[in-house]
Amino acid sequence: MTKHTFKPVEEQIAYLRKGVAEIIPEGEFRAKLEESRKTGTPLRAYLGVDPTAPDLHLGHTVVLRKLRHFQEMGHTAVFLIGDFSAMIGDPTGQSETRPPLSREQVDANAKTYLDQVFRILDREKTEVRYNSEWLGKMTAEGVVRLCSHYRLARMLEREDFRSRLDKGQAIAVHELLYPLLTAYDAVSLKSDVELGATEQKFNLLVHREIQGEYGLRPQAILTMPILVGLDGQRKMSKSLGNYVGITEPPSQMFGKLMSVSDELMWSYWDLITDRTAEEIAALRRQVAAGSKHPMDAKMELAREVVAGFHGREAAEKAAAEFQRVFRDRQAPEEAPKKKVSRGAPVTLKVLLHNLGLAASLAEAERLVKQGGVEMDGTRVTDPRREIDLRKSGEFLLRAGKKNFFRVVVE
Numbered sequence: 479m480t481k482h483t484f485k486p487v488e489e490q491i492a493y494l495r496k497g498v499a500e501i502i503p504e505g506e507f508r509a510k511l512e513e514s515r516k517t518g519t520p521l522r523a524y525l526g527v528d529p530t531a532p533d534l535h536l537g538h539t540v541v542l543r544k545l546r547h548f549q550e551m552g553h554t555a556v557f558l559i560g561d562f563s564a565m566i567g568d569p570t571g572q573s574e575t576r577p578p579l580s581r582e583q584v585d586a587n588a589k590t591y592l593d594q595v596f597r598i599l600d601r602e603k604t605e606v607r608y609n610s611e612w613l614g615k616m617t618a619e620g621v622v623r624l625c626s627h628y629r630l631a632r633m634l635e636r637e638d639f640r641s642r643l644d645k646g647q648a649i650a651v652h653e654l655l656y657p658l659l660t661a662y663d664a665v666s667l668k669s670d671v672e673l674g675a676t677e678q679k680f681n682l683l684v685h686r687e688i689q690g691e692y693g694l695r696p697q698a699i700l701t702m703p704i705l706v707g708l709d710g711q712r713k714m715s716k717s718l719g720n721y722v723g724i725t726e727p728p729s730q731m732f733g734k735l736m737s738v739s740d741e742l743m744w745s746y747w748d749l750i751t752d753r754t755a756e757e758i759a760a761l762r763r764q765v766a767a768g769s770k771h772p773m774d775a776k777m778e779l780a781r782e783v784v785a786g787f788h789g790r791e792a793a794e795k796a797a798a799e800f801q802r803v804f805r806d807r808q809a810p811e812e813a814p815k816k817k818v819s820r821g822a823p824v825t826l827k828v829l830l831h832n833l834g835l836a837a838s839l840a841e842a843e844r845l846v847k848q849g850g851v852e853m854d855g856t857r858v859t860d861p862r863r864e865i866d867l868r869k870s871g872e873f874l875l876r877a878g879k880k881n882f883f884r885v886v887v888e
Contacts, residue, residue, distance in 0.1 A: 481518030482552050487511045490551050496755050497544070497748045499676045499701045502683070507698035510670050514553070523548040523671040524556035526609070526663055528564035529587035530579060534594045535721040536783070537705040537714035540749045541673050542598045544702055548671070549603050556605045556667055557595060559588050562613040563663075566656050594724055597787055612666045613659055624658050627691040628684065633657070636680050657681045661688035669697045676701045705749055710739050728788045732796035735780040740765075740772040743779060751782050803882065816875075816883045820867055826851065827861035833885070835877040845877065852876040 484490065490511055501507050514521050525545045527538075549555045564584045579587075592606065616624075633654055634640060642649055657680065664672060664685040674682050679701055686696040704713040707720025714721045722734045738746060747758045761778075764770035777797060785793035816833050824832070827842035830851070836842035845851055846861040853873055872886045 482520055483518065484511075484515040484552050487515055490515075493551065493754075494544070494547055494700070496547075497540070497702060499703045500679075500699075502686075502699040502701070506696075507671070507700075510698055514670075520553040521548070521670040522554045522556055522668060523673065524558055524664075524667055524669045525673045526558040526560050526563075526660060527591065528560040529584055529591045530564055531587065531716065533590065533716065533723055533725065535714055535716060535723050536746075536750050537707070537721065539598055539724060540705050541675060541702045542595060543750065543752070544673050544700065546599050549600050553671075554605060555599060555603060556607060556669065557599060558663055558667065559591065559606065559608050560660065560663075561585070561588055561608045562610040563656065563660050566652055566659070597724060607667065609660070609663050609666075613662065616662070621655075624662060624688070625655075627688055628658055630654075657684040658688065661685040664689050664697055665692045665694060668694060670695075671698045671700060673700050673702065676703055703745070703749065706742060706745065708734060708737055710742050722783075724787050728784050728792040728796040729799050731784050731787070732780045732793070732800055735783060736773075736776055736800060738776065738779075740776070743772070743776050746783075747779055751779065751786075753782075814883055815886050817886050817888060818867060820870065820887055823864045823866050823868065825861065826858060826863045826865055829865050829885075830877060833877075833883070835881065835883075850876075850878050 487508065491508065495501070510521055513519075523545060525541055545555050545557065561584050564587075565579055565581065588608075596604070634643065639649055639653075660681060661684050665688060669689075672682055672685060679699075682699045682701065686699060690696045706712070707714035707718060708722070709718070709720040712718055712720060716723075722731055726734075735746070744758070744762060747753060747761070748755075753761075761770070761775055765772050765775050777800075780800075781793045781797050784796055788796075818829070818833070826846055827836070827839055830836045830842040830845065831839050836845055843861040847859060849857055849859060851858050853875055867887050870888050872884055875883045875885050877883070
């Protein structure tokens with residue numbers, strides 16, 4: 479086995495600790511790093527992900543980035559795709575039993591996941607595994623033996639299970655199996671460290687305990703905070719619409735990041751960039767002292783994040799576009815087109831509603847009266863203004879602060 483040379487333990491811990499909510503137990507984690515450096519053997523750090531949805535957003539990247547930090551420190555990064563466990567579904571935070579996914583859904587999602595994951599992890603240095611390798615072959619006897627290592631009372635201590643029991647809501651037996659089956663992942667991988675979100679802490683502790691039951695040295699756990707979404711209140715989620723997708727166009731990513739509040743921006747610096755804690759603290763001091771405007775600090779953040787997924791050139795172009803549109807109030811160079819069929823004239827509020835730019839005629843009228851609509855750079859405040867659709871042509875329409883469209887009549 480090739481011996482590796484590692485950085486001093488204190489330096490590794492300082493780098494790996496950034497953004498981490500909790501290290502469990504910290505003393506054991508330090509001891510593992512010291513032993514690794516002494517023997518020249520990399521630690522096996524793993525992250526397990528159930529491919530329950532096909533697209534990743536910045537919230538997913540928080541823990542992925544931490545796995546990459548282990549790679550950068552010379553350790554082995556194991557990315558585990560829970561193709562078997564995804565068909566059960568993680569009950570964490572669920573108020574009811576979720577419907578199981580089909581094998582076809584899981585396989586399709588897993589492929590998309592990998593395509594996106596390697597925008598963050600080093601493909602050449604990542605060990606990719608699937609838990610169907612061992613869970614798909616486990617016999618009924620193996621499942622019974624696994625279950626014998628854990629007590630039902632402990633399982634029912636879980637906050638989400640306890641809450642559902644108190645409310646008389648159903649808990650399916652296969653949900654109780656989820657933490658145990660994924661604990662067998664840690665046994666099979668012989669992992670030294672597991673990464674996960676704070677909401678997965680119960681599962682991660684079960685994994686550590688089951689490793690000990692199978693005669694292995696229990697892994698250390700690093701939990702990462704949940705990334706709050708663009709609304710500043712709830713966790714980032716596609717279903718809540720408060721997310722930034724990692725495959726979104728650069729200008730869209732940039733604009734969404736610029737909508738983050740000044741206060742929330744600092745957790746984004748901490749969790750989705752590679753800036754050190756010292757660099758972020760220095761930036762905060764500059765903003766607090768007034769030597770740097772919060773908007774400029776946010777522009778730096780957006781540039782850095784977009785560059786990580788699309789490259790520096792795309793990030794600079796997105797920044798320039800944002801400057802033109804939102805700071806200098808100019809139209810974007812490439813406003814999306816909205817096509818309208820030729821026909822009888824319509825009022826502006828009807829057009830806005832028909833184009834899907836207002837949920838109702840009343841909302842369209844409010845938007846216009848509040849000065850939120852411009853046509854070819856001129857503000858229009860009369861919602862009943864007639865728009866002639868009898869001839870072919872086009873005009874630039876702004877609806878709201880950020881929405882520019884080139885309306886094409888044909």
